[in-house]
Amino acid sequence: MKVARRHFLNLLIIFGFGLIPAVISQFFTEKPTSRHIHIRSFRYGKDPYVIRCNRGDTLKLTFSTDDTGHSFFLEEFDIDVKISPSINEVSVFKTSDPTANPILTKEITLIARHPGIYNYIVSRSNYRCHVWCGPMHAFEQGKLIILPDTLLTFSLGSLIGILFIWLVSIFKNINTKDRISDEKSGYKDLLKGSGFLRGIVISRYTQAALTLITMVMIYIVILTSVFGTKVSGRNLGVLLMWAIWLFALVALITPFFGRFWCTICPLPFFGDLIQRKSFFNPLKGKTKKYNNKFSGLFLKWPEWLKNDWLRLIVFLLLATFSTTLVATPIVSGLAVLMLMIVPTLMSGIWELRSFCRYVCPVSVFVGPFSRMSTLSLRNKSQEVCDQCKPQYCENGNTRGWACPYGLNVGKIRENSDCGLCLECLRSCTYNNVSLYTRPIASENGTRSLSEAWMTMATFTIAIIYSILYLGPWPVVRDYVNILDKQNWGLFGIYSLIMWTLVLIIVPGIVYLLSLFGTRIAKTNYNVRELFLINAGSFLPFSLLNWIAFVIPMLFVNVTFIKQSFSDPFGWGWDFFGTANTPWHQFLPQYIPWFQAIAVLTGLLLSLRNIRKSGIAKGLNPEQILKINLPMCLFLTSVAVAMLFFFTN
Numbered sequence: 001m002k003v004a005r006r007h008f009l010n011l012l013i014i015f016g017f018g019l020i021p022a023v024i025s026q027f028f029t030e031k032p033t034s035r036h037i038h039i040r041s042f043r044y045g046k047d048p049y050v051i052r053c054n055r056g057d058t059l060k061l062t063f064s065t066d067d068t069g070h071s072f073f074l075e076e077f078d079i080d081v082k083i084s085p086s087i088n089e090v091s092v093f094k095t096s097d098p099t100a101n102p103i104l105t106k107e108i109t110l111i112a113r114h115p116g117i118y119n120y121i122v123s124r125s126n127y128r129c130h131v132w133c134g135p136m137h138a139f140e141q142g143k144l145i146i147l148p149d150t151l152l153t154f155s156l157g158s159l160i161g162i163l164f165i166w167l168v169s170i171f172k173n174i175n176t177k178d179r180i181s182d183e184k185s186g187y188k189d190l191l192k193g194s195g196f197l198r199g200i201v202i203s204r205y206t207q208a209a210l211t212l213i214t215m216v217m218i219y220i221v222i223l224t225s226v227f228g229t230k231v232s233g234r235n236l237g238v239l240l241m242w243a244i245w246l247f248a249l250v251a252l253i254t255p256f257f258g259r260f261w262c263t264i265c266p267l268p269f270f271g272d273l274i275q276r277k278s279f280f281n282p283l284k285g286k287t288k289k290y291n292n293k294f295s296g297l298f299l300k301w302p303e304w305l306k307n308d309w310l311r312l313i314v315f316l317l318l319a320t321f322s323t324t325l326v327a328t329p330i331v332s333g334l335a336v337l338m339l340m341i342v343p344t345l346m347s348g349i350w351e352l353r354s355f356c357r358y359v360c361p362v363s364v365f366v367g368p369f370s371r372m373s374t375l376s377l378r379n380k381s382q383e384v385c386d387q388c389k390p391q392y393c394e395n396g397n398t399r400g401w402a403c404p405y406g407l408n409v410g411k412i413r414e415n416s417d418c419g420l421c422l423e424c425l426r427s428c429t430y431n432n433v434s435l436y437t438r439p440i441a442s443e444n445g446t447r448s449l450s451e452a453w454m455t456m457a458t459f460t461i462a463i464i465y466s467i468l469y470l471g472p473w474p475v476v477r478d479y480v481n482i483l484d485k486q487n488w489g490l491f492g493i494y495s496l497i498m499w500t501l502v503l504i505i506v507p508g509i510v511y512l513l514s515l516f517g518t519r520i521a522k523t524n525y526n527v528r529e530l531f532l533i534n535a536g537s538f539l540p541f542s543l544l545n546w547i548a549f550v551i552p553m554l555f556v557n558v559t560f561i562k563q564s565f566s567d568p569f570g571w572g573w574d575f576f577g578t579a580n581t582p583w584h585q586f587l588p589q590y591i592p593w594f595q596a597i598a599v600l601t602g603l604l605l606s607l608r609n610i611r612k613s614g615i616a617k618g619l620n621p622e623q624i625l626k627i628n629l630p631m632c633l634f635l636t637s638v639a640v641a642m643l644f645f646f647t648n
């Protein structure tokens with residue numbers, strides 16, 4: 001109760017800090033004026049890509065196109081202006097009723113004012129293209145900023161509130177409980193006293209049923225991507241992957257349920273089947289040190305590859321070609337097919353789930369970020385594990401398979417490696433394994449350099465993707481356009497910049513910040529130790545930036561998802577009568593607010609975690625402040641930049 005009250009009070013303080021500049025900014029509204037703006041459309045952008053005006057301004061807009069047909073779709077103002085290269089006039093449709101006869105005109109007038117309360121809280125709207133104009137059509141957008149920017153001033157004020165709370169929390173009396181590194185502090189046994197829930201969780205049928213659903217989904221993705229329409233925004237496979245699955249994984253599954261995706265992931269299914277020769281229960285027998293009979297060569301994974309570097313490289317390769325994957329359905333489908341084939345082949349050669357442990361690009365995301373989750377699998381009693389000789393969780397028995405990730409539950413201190421396959425809940429005859437709920441973002445730091453690099457890579461990619469896909473700058477998209485513009489030279493530069501940022505520049509910055517931290521604080525931390533902690537402090541901020549990135553990916557595409565379910569291949573079918581639903585975005589006015597809240601929450605949690613690391617290390621408040629100050633300034637600067645990016 002005390003904790004809840006403290007959180008509520010902190011929220012009030014942050015809100016208060018935000019409210020003051022937001023209210024003050026309302027008194028600095030400039031007098032409305034009239035502006036004439038000509039908007040040029042082209043593959044893939046608008047010029048100007050930013051329109052800034054004052055509340056109440058009259059905007060007289062004219063249009064032209066450099067190449068093919070485009071549109072100027074501004075849902076918040078109920079206009080969709082279709083621009084054609086062959087005629088001087090434009091057709092103005094209503095987004096609320098696209099079937100109504102359009103108005104033919106050369107100029108439209110728009111008053112920069114929203115109805116009711118929205119006039120004060122909505123400052124940013126995106127104008128998009130709603131005429132398919134090429135493979136990168138989905139990214140053609142610009143932004144209309146109506147000043148004063150209430151959200152920006154509110155967010156920057158809130159950010160100062162967060163820094164204020166952070167400083168106060170460093171200097172207030174340190175709770176001695178925080179000094180004791182109780183790994184299970186705040187953990188609650190989810191399965192305690194509930195035989196029913198435990199039964200459902202460990203039932204192989206529950207897991208098999210859920211895996212069957214994801215298996216069907218993955219086949220739909222492959223079939224519709226490969227054989228369906230080439231228009232990615234209308235291709236069910238692309239939308240299932242990059243809008244629904246990505247949103248669910250990033251914003252729902254990983255933060256709350258950790259690696260639950262791995263529990264029901266269809267990718268290792270056939271590999272497991274090849275090794276186990278059984279759908280469900282383990283076969284009696286012995287393979288190497290394991291108490292289960294496994295088939296295949298079952299070789300040990302090479303020692304020098306037992307780290308995170310290989311999967312990081314696979315992840316970066318896919319990230320480099322992300323535009324091609326998203327914009328070309330067949331490439332997306334073939335990539336997913338490869339992700340089905342490779343683990344299956346690998347399981348015939350190497351023991352257990354080698355693909356999951358060392359190669360899977362998805363695990364680069366779900367591994368580190370599962371450490372933020374409110375769900376974790378741990379033992380109940382360390383003492384029981386310490387005295388356990390057979391170690392069934394690791395070696396298996398007739399009730400459960402040997403841990404496919406090579407883990408011993410008695411040694412698990414972090415969520416990253418455990419694929420939540422639930423086998424140990426079945427195999428531990430001492431009933432010493434359970435699932436726990438715990439506060440969000442409970443784990444700090446990183447364990448190794450490869451894990452640190454992986455964490456920083458996901459952070460950097462979130463920022464790069466946001467700029468690339470959500471930014472208004474057409475020139476940036478030209479750097480990744482190897483589709484219809486064949487910009488291979490620019491793509492080479494982009495790839496070089498991306499890999500250098502991920503592998504050298506961001507880690508280099510964090511190393512320097514760690515060096516400064518140790519120098520100014522004069523503590524017993526060494527630079528490497530602080531570097532690993534600082535890399536881990538990215539996790540909450542990084543995850544929340546990913547969430548800010550995926551929100552529009554889903555919200556903008558909701559109607560297209562409905563259309564595509566009704567016509568999965570884009571062949572003119574209409575199963576559910578929704579194939580021709582007019583395009584509407586979901587809550588477009590609120591998207592920048594959700595994004596700003598995500599960035600601020602990430603900063604709050606990251607700062608909290610670096611403070612906690614200092615407390616656990618036994619530092620005094622002054623040392624905590626000094627050692628964390630460089631990292632705090634860096635995270636705050638990035639947060640300010642992202643707030644400007646998402647709200648202005």
Ligand code: SF4
Nearest residue numbers: 262265267356360362
């Ligand atoms: S590690 Fe990758 S392949 Fe393995 S279960 Fe998780 S997501 Fe699926």
Ligand code: SF4
Nearest residue numbers: 385388392393409428
């Ligand atoms: S989890 Fe169970 S099987 Fe594994 S070490 Fe602990 S007591 Fe033994």
Ligand code: SF4
Nearest residue numbers: 403418419421422424
């Ligand atoms: S520790 Fe248990 S749940 Fe986690 S991967 Fe191993 S067997 Fe599966």
